[in-house]
Amino acid sequence: MVKVYSINDCPWCxxxxxxxxxxxxxxxxxxxxxxxxxxxxxxxxTGDTMVPITTVNDKDYVLSFDKARLDEMLGL
Known part of the structure; x- marks a missing residue:
């Protein structure tokens, strides 16, 4: 399951x-x-509360909007 940790009014989220x-x-x-x-x-x-954080397995995560890393993590 993919999870996105976010906040309100966050353009990167x-x-x-x-x-x-x-x-x-x-x-x-x-x-x-x-x-x-x-x-x-x-x-x-993550040891922090910076967002957005995207995780696939509740272990590895991507901070912010990093298309290449998201694609890699999601196998796209």
Whole structure:
């Protein structure tokens, strides 16, 4: 399952979500601004609360909008 950790009004978060949709990649959005559990999970994953964070396996992640790394991680 692909997860995108995001916040409200984040242009880079929107770019990641739009890109994933354009590639027909299903994902769950986890808003760390609205949910403390999601914020804690993001922090546990990365050691920070910078967003967007995209993860496929709750272990490896991509920070920000890095198309090449997203494609690599997702096998696109």
């Amino acid at each position: 929107e770019k990641v979500k739009k890109y994933l949709k354009s590639k027909n990649v299903e994902f769950e959005e986890h808003n760390i601004e609205e949910n403390d559990v999601d914020r804690d999970a993001c922090y546990e994953l």
